[in-house]
Amino acid sequence: MHIHPAFRATAAIPAHxxxxxxxxxxxxxxxxxxxxxxxxxxxxxxEKAGPLYYVEFGTVRICRLTADGRRQITAFHCAGxxxxxxxxxxxxxxxxxxxxxxxxxxxxNCGLQPTGSMLMLALKSLARVQNHLMVxxxxxxxxxxxxxxxxxxxxxxSDRIVTLPMQRNDIADYLGVTFETVSRIxxxxxxxxxxxxxxxxxxxxxxxxxxEDMCE
Amino acid sequence: MHIHPAFRATAAIPAHxxxxxxxxxxxxxxxxxxxxxxxxxxxxxxEKAGPLYYVEFGTVRICRLTADGRRQITAFHCAGxxxxxxxxxxxxxxxxxxxxxxxxxxxxNCGLQPTGSMLMLALKSLARVQNHLMVxxxxxxxxxxxxxxxxxxxxxxSDRIVTLPMQRNDIADYLGVTFETVSRIxxxxxxxxxxxxxxxxxxxxxxxxxxEDMCE
DNA sequence: CGACCTGTTGATTCTGCTCAATCAACGTGG
DNA sequence: CCACGTTGATTGAGCAGAATCAACAGGTCG
Numbered sequence: 021m022h023i024h025p026a027f028r029a030t031a032a033i034p035a036h037x038x039x040x041x042x043x044x045x046x047x048x049x050x051x052x053x054x055x056x057x058x059x060x061x062x063x064x065x066x067e068k069a070g071p072l073y074y075v076e077f078g079t080v081r082i083c084r085l086t087a088d089g090r091r092q093i094t095a096f097h098c099a100g101x102x103x104x105x106x107x108x109x110x111x112x113x114x115x116x117x118x119x120x121x122x123x124x125x126x127x128x129n130c131g132l133q134p135t136g137s138m139l140m141l142a143l144k145s146l147a148r149v150q151n152h153l154m155v156x157x158x159x160x161x162x163x164x165x166x167x168x169x170x171x172x173x174x175x176x177x178s179d180r181i182v183t184l185p186m187q188r189n190d191i192a193d194y195l196g197v198t199f200e201t202v203s204r205i206x207x208x209x210x211x212x213x214x215x216x217x218x219x220x221x222x223x224x225x226x227x228x229x230x231x232e233d234m235c236e
Numbered sequence: 237m238h239i240h241p242a243f244r245a246t247a248a249i250p251a252h253x254x255x256x257x258x259x260x261x262x263x264x265x266x267x268x269x270x271x272x273x274x275x276x277x278x279x280x281x282x283e284k285a286g287p288l289y290y291v292e293f294g295t296v297r298i299c300r301l302t303a304d305g306r307r308q309i310t311a312f313h314c315a316g317x318x319x320x321x322x323x324x325x326x327x328x329x330x331x332x333x334x335x336x337x338x339x340x341x342x343x344x345n346c347g348l349q350p351t352g353s354m355l356m357l358a359l360k361s362l363a364r365v366q367n368h369l370m371v372x373x374x375x376x377x378x379x380x381x382x383x384x385x386x387x388x389x390x391x392x393x394s395d396r397i398v399t400l401p402m403q404r405n406d407i408a409d410y411l412g413v414t415f416e417t418v419s420r421i422x423x424x425x426x427x428x429x430x431x432x433x434x435x436x437x438x439x440x441x442x443x444x445x446x447x448e449d450m451c452e
Numbered sequence: 453c454g455a456c457c458t459g460t461t462g463a464t465t466c467t468g469c470t471c472a473a474t475c476a477a478c479g480t481g482g
Numbered sequence: 483c484c485a486c487g488t489t490g491a492t493t494g495a496g497c498a499g500a501a502t503c504a505a506c507a508g509g510t511c512g
Contacts, residue, residue, distance in 0.1 A: 084370050087452050092373040094366050107356070107363035140323070142358045147323035149365045150310050154300050156372040157308040157412030161500065188459065196373030198501060203460050220459070236303050377468065404491065417468060419492050436477095436491070 051125045056080075056117035065114040069106035071125045072138075075099050078121025079185040083193070084113045093194040094149065096186065098175050102126070102141050119185045156196045159235070164195040165205045167235035169215070169223060182223045267341045272296075272333035281330040285322035287341045288354075291315050294337025295401040299409070300329045309410040310365065312402065314391050318342070318357050335401040372412045375451070380411040381421045382450035385431070385439060395444045400437045 053076045056062055062073065062080060073080075080097040094113060097103045103115065117123075155167050168191065172182045184191065192199040206223075209215045214231060216224040225231060269292045272278055278289065278296060289296075296313040310329060313319045319331065333339075371383050384407065388398045400407065408415040422439075425431045430447060432440040441447060 084366070086370070086374055090374045092370045094369050105359055105362060107359040112363070113366065139355045139358060142355060142362060143321055143323040146321060146358060146362045146365065147328070149362065149369060150300070150329065153310050153365060153369050153372060154302070154308045156369060157409075158302055158306045193373075199459080200461085200502085201500060204500090207460080414469060415490090416470085416492080420468090423492080 051127070053122040053124055056121050056123060058117060058120050060117045062115040062117060062121075062123060063104070063111050065111055067111050067114075069104070069109055069111045071127055072102050072104040072141075073115070074124040074126055075101050075103070076122035076124055079118040080115055080121050080123065081118050081186065081190060081194075082113050082115050091193045092196065093190060095145070095152070096190075096194065098185075103145070105142050105145055118190060155235070161195070161197050161201050161205050162208065163234050164197065165191075165202065165209065166231045168195060169225065170228075170231050170235055173225060173228070173231075179228045180225055181218070182225060184221045184223060187221075267343070269338040269340055272337050272339060274333060274336050276333045278331040278333060278337075278339060279320070279327050281327055283327050283330075285320070285325055285327045287343055288318050288320040288357075289331070290340040290342055291317050291319070292338035292340055295334040296331055296337050296339065297334050297402065297406060297410075298329045298331050307409045308412065309406060311361070311368070312406075312410065314401075319361070321358050321361055334406065371451070377411070377413050377417050377421050378424065379450050380413065381407075381418065381425065382447045384411060385441065386444075386447050386451055389441060389444070389447075396441055397434070398439045398441060400439060403437075 056078075063069075065085070075097050077099045080103060081093050082095045082097070082103060083091055083093050085091050095103070096118070106112070155164055159167065169182055172184070173179050176182060186194075188199040188202045192202045195202070197205075206215070206217065210217065212230070214225070214227045216226055218224050272294075279285075281301070291313050293315050296319060297309050298311040298313070298319060299307055299309050301307050311319070312334070322328070371380050375383065385398055388400070389395050392398060402410075404415040404418045408418045411418070413421075422431070422433065426433065428446070430441070430443045432442055434440050
């Protein structure tokens with residue numbers, strides 16, 4: 021990853037995501053895009069919460085640690101999505117750039133009344149997390165990987181080629197498995213003729229229906 | 237369970253829960269309490285969403301099913317809590333009474349602007365689910381059980397006696413394990429001297445610190 | 453070139469699941 | 483009152499899936 025992220029082609033923001041945040045964006049006079057290089061912290065655990073963040077390009081991971089150092093990634097956020105919701109006045113998760121991400125701060129001016137679109141976005145986050153809860157609670161490793169691939173395919177609006185912006189370690193901590201298991205599952209999916217790796221971070225989906233069947 | 241739930245003593249609503257929903261309750265002219273007997277469906281999957289619900293007494297479970305019938309309980313809601321948030325216009329989870337629960341419908345009159353307290357409650361739900369995500373993704377069976385016990389202890393405002401309003405099956409589907417494993421873990425915790433069972437649904441916590449250590 | 457990092461693969465271990473038996477509590481009907 | 487069926491909980495034996503430990507490959511960068 022020697023090309024500076026700012027100079028890479030920015031992922032197009034999927035059409036279905038533009039509408040739902042347009043109101044919020046215009047209402048909040050978003051600041052300029054800040055560029056967070058790979059691995060950079062956007063906000064830390066324990067930091068005072070408040071503003072929301074809008075992903076202009078790239079990918080962001082939301083993480084939480086256990087006392088003994090195990091990490092769980094609770095969400096990835098791609099271009100066009102909003103993150104940073106917090107119930108208390110402190111972040112109990114932290115956010116990092118996965119691959120060099122451009123992020124706008126949305127000033128919510130906490131005093132003002134929250135807009136309906138803010139509630140709607142919070143509910144989107146809730147739905148997404150609830151869905152992931154199901155995956156972690158009741159799915160085996162194969163199914164977990166399948167659901168990530170389907171999820172990314174939908175977000176990237178392509179059922180042929182899916183790009184994995186994050187590395188194996190991140191996938192593992194998102195799916196609640198080890199990175200070795202991620203490797204093995206990808207191999208298994210290859211041997212089943214469901215996917216093909218074009219490169220280490222590019223998956224070609226050969227049988228999308230099979231993937232979907234695995235996750236519902 | 238031959239005593240009709242309406243005649244059982246209603247659980248006191250913990251003090252810390254009254255404040256945060258008071259505004260919402262008064263703003264929404266809640267309807268009368270509806271009594272849902274054990275196992276009754278409060279809303280179904282696919283049903284049109286809209287109203288929120290306030291738990292007056294008893295416990296409610298929020299569930300989701302996989303295509304092949306596996307169930308994940310994404311949340312339990314106790315007296316004083318609000319549930320029913322949904323991102324789309326249909327419920328993609330369903331809600332059932334665990335033990336005979338009294339529930340008020342909060343009419344949100346969807347057209348009106350959502351109140352700040354509504355957002356706040358949605359964020360509380362989000363935080364709770366994110367926390368559970370961590371439990372399912374990165375904790376073993378013992379730690380999962382411990383976190384449920386600590387959670388219930390806090391909600392019931394007692395670090396000595398915790399009542400389990402739900403049965404083993406429900407606990408299992410909440411923790412993402414089998415009900416046999418729940419039994420085994422309770423035995424293990426007993427043998428470690430951390431808990432004692434006063435009855436099948438009443439846990440006496442002998443070493444609260446040990447439990448807390450197990451879940452953070 | 454050599455050090456390092458990420459990813460892959462193999463061997464072994466172990467946690468929790470599956471299958472199954474047993475038990476206790478409760479309700480029903482003779 | 484007792485025999486019986488049902489339901490939920492407990493316990494055991496064996497197994498499977500994923501973790502752990504370890505070796506190695508390929509690419510990148512100093």
